[in-house]
Amino acid sequence: MTGRGTYWQMMRVGRGAAASAEAGRIRYWALLLASFLTVLSICGLVLAAAGFDARSERGAARSPRLVEAFPQEQAVALWRNSDDLIGNIPHDVIYITPLTPDAPPPPGLSRWPEPGQAFLSPALREISSSEQLTTRYGRFAGIIGEEGLEAPGERLAYVAPTAELLDRKEMFEISGFGGPGVESLFGEHVHNYEPAYFYAGYIFLVILPTGLLVVVAVRAGAAARDRRITLLDALGATWRARACFAVGEAAVPVAVGTALAVVALAPACAWNVPVPGTEFILSSDDTRQSLSLLALVVAAVPATVLGLAAVFQPRRQHRKLQRAAKKGARRLSQQLAWLFPFALLFTIRGAELVPRILFLPVYAVGCVIVFATLPSVVGLATRELGRLLARVGRKAGGPGLLISGRRMAAKPGSTVRLGATLIIALGLAAQTQLWAGLFGDAAEAAFATRERIGTTMLQITPYASEKRIRNLEQALPSGAALVALEEDFGQARMEITGSCEALQSVKAPCPPNGSSAQVAYANADPRLQELIKRAGAGPSSGLSVRQGDPSNVPMQEENVYALLAIGQHGQDLSIPELSRVANQTLAMRTDVGVLDSSWIAGTGQMTTAIRWVRLMSFVGLGTVALAVGFTAMAEFLRFGRDLAPLSVLNGRRSLFRSAAGWSLLLPTVLAAAAGALVSYWLAAPVTHGVGPDRLTLMSLFPVTGGAIVCAVVLALWGGRAAALASDGWRPTVT
Known part of the structure; x- marks a missing residue:
């Protein structure tokens, strides 16, 4: 037989050996899932890179050519960008007006909107009607085409202001859209973090766990596999022959997993696919443009997995060295376990006591020590838990509980x-979510204000002309009153002007016309207290109120002016309703929101990032759970073979299901709970607990739940596999 024929023969022998080997079925599914998830994860990285590039190209193609930047070109339209909020997620609102009848409309629009009309992206159009988006900016004119969007799920509106509200001084003259020398001026990329942050999180939370799963899958059932490889070595098989044998063992599951991954990716080439939990929609056009790179990944991943299967062959190690290493590791583990509670206390309380400049290094060192000593604690707890389960099983007469303990x-x-592994993985995922969701002090204060007073008082800008403010006041919904706010930040002075009815709605005095009255912080309505704190006046300062017309306040150049809508009976006001009214009566560009809503808008990119972190953490921790679960299940299967004689005496196959539940499921549930609790404790010194995406035990539930679901599946599978393996047991005479 030729050398090449020998190698093919060894591959066929390897395939046959894998089907009948100990833990062969477990290794089959481990390799299948590892190949499947690795192809999907790396293809996801390719699609992300393609999406970022395509988004930049589409963003530049729709960006305006400002006449200021290209003075040799003739102006054909007026253009101005703005933004609006839904929750704390900002989106772009573009105001446009053509100057010439033949001016081409922006990409994605079939025509220019008429004055008072608005085109909306599909994502905005599909948002709940409670946001009143079809009437907030004007009469609904149609849908923006996908060619005019950075991504299919982008939120965007094109608005044509009415002749009465058109402010030419605020708008830019443009000569068209896109072309050489034009950069993207607006879009999703402005409201999100740079792609580098996404790549770092994706590699850490998704790629690395799938790599771990590949290594575990290649080494699954290693004891029996190593014996086969060692036997081949003893029979004189060359390294290449042994490698071909290993490739033959792994070829079928790797091929099946790769094929399933291709099937899973196929719909993304034909349709836009929403990414769960992120509100992002993957463009099918971007997927089709990446087909060559995707094909390269589909070819490279199985080749890499099979190469690892061939390379990971058993190494010879002296038994005395193995015993000495185990004894040293056990002694070190016992010593480190006593360090864990002090490290946890040091991280939680010590970081709060040091100066602010030393907080981050002290906290980081504490977290490293906690995670380094955690496995030792788990080891001691496991032994004690085993003794406890054994005692309970002996008293209750439960053989599965007794044996597992x-x-x-x-x-x-x-x-x-x-x-x-599960506790550390959960802790790292929680730390990533925690630091991605940290807001600045000003944003935290804005969220705290919103929690205290809700939307019972809303700020409206700009402070427009007298006529427009009166139009706004007349159009306000019932139960809302309007006052003017004047702020002098240099003197920490604030004054509110409004009717007696409006002033009394915030429990302020109503002085005679032409005079003002002071309102002390301690006695002020909670809404006025928030105003005083925002201005930095402090609890010792007061606030002046004046009876008068809010539309006719004497203006001073150095002061800042705004309007406040107040719920007269303390009721919450509707931001969408007031936004619609303000856009129709006050100005071309208006801003309606809670106090300091601009700081809340700045947290939108953090909210979006947290959604991605949670999704990637769910995938990553689930993958880690599969990796360690397959390892535990392979060892449990060997334990199940040892239980075969007991199953003959016991006469019930439920022994294996019980042992699998206590050996696989219970440790996973306890590890998930402990990981969530430790992560929550470690987050205490960092989080202030006022943001909408703060780290809580409930926010960790999807990640821990994913690990528990994987554990349930593995426990059921392990019990069944052990029961089937015991069917082949036969007593032997020695």
Whole structure:
């Protein structure tokens, strides 16, 4: 037989050996899932890069050619960008007016909107009617085409202001859209973090866990596999022959997993696919433009996995060295376990006591020590848990509980690896979510204000002409009153002007016309207290109120002016309703929101980032759970073979299901709960607890839930696999 024929023969032998090997089915599914998830994860990275590039190109193609930047070109339209909020997520609102009848409309529009009309992107159009988006900016004119959007899920509006509200001084003259020398001036990319942050999070939370799963899958059932490889070595097989044997063992599941990944990716080439939990929609055009790179990934991943299967062959190690290493590791583990509670206390309380400049390094060192000592604690806890389960099983007469407890106490290695890996992975995912969702002090204060007073008082800008303010006041919904706010930040002075009815709605005095009255902070309405704190006047300062017409306040150049809509009976006001009224009566560009809503708008990119972090953490931790679960299940299957004689005496297959539940499911549930609790404690010194996406035990539930679901599946599968393996047991005479 030729050398090439020998290699093919070894591959066929490897494929046959894999089907009948110990833990062969577990390794089959581990390799299948590893190949499937690795192809999907790397293809996801390719699609993300293609999406970022395509978004930049589409953003530049729709950006205006400002006459200021291209003075040799003739103006054909007026253009102005603005933004608006839904929750704390900002989106762009573009005001446009053509100057010539033959001016081409912006990409994505079939025509210019008529004065008082608005085109909306599909994402804005599909938002709940409570936001009144079809009437907020004007009469609904149609949908923006996909060619005019950075991504299919982008929120965008094109608005043509009415002749009465058109402010030419605020608008820019443009000569068209796109072309050489034009950069993207607006769009989703402005409201989100740079792509580098996404790549870093994706590699850390998705790519690395899938790499771990690949290594685990290649080494699954290693004990029996290593014996086969060692036998081939003893029979004189060359390294290449042994490698071909290993490739033959892994070829079928790797090929099936890759094929399933291709099937899963196929719909993204034909349709726009929404990404769960992120409000992002993957463009099918971007997917089709990346087909060559995707094909390269589909070819490279299985080749890499098979190469690892061939390379990861057993190494010879002296048994005395193995025993010495295990004894040293056990002694070190016991010593480190006593360091854990002090490290946790140091991180939670010590970081709060040091100067602010030292907080971050002290906190980081504390977290590293906590995660480094955590496996030792898990090891001690596992032994104690095993002894407890054994005692309970002996008293209750439960053989599965008794056997699992004694095994856990005597050989806790697999359980420790399972629990410690899950806890550390959950802790790292929680830390990523925590730091991605940290808001600045001003944003935290704005969220705190919103929680205290809700929308019972809303700020409206700009402070327009007397006629327009009166039009706004007449159009206000019932139960809302209007006052003018004048702020002198240099003197920390504030004054409110309004009717007696409006002033009394915030429990302020109503002085005679032409005079003002002071309102002390301690006695002020909670809404006025928020105003005083925002201006930085402090609790010791007061606020002046004046009876008068809010549309006719004497203006001073150095002061800042705004309007306040107040719920007369303390009721919440509707931001969408007031936005619609202000856009129709006050100005071309208006801003309606809670106090300091501009700071809240700045947290939108953090909210979007947290959504991605939660999704990637769910995928990453689920993958880690599969990796350590497959390892634990392979060891449990060997344990199940040892239980075969007991199943003959017991006469019930439920012994295996019970043992799998106590050996696989219970440690995972306890590890997930412990990981969530430790992560929550570690977050205490960092989070202020007022943002909408703060780290809570409930925010960790999707990630921990994913790990528990994987554990349930693996426990059911492990119990069934052990029961089937026991069917082949036969007593032997020695």
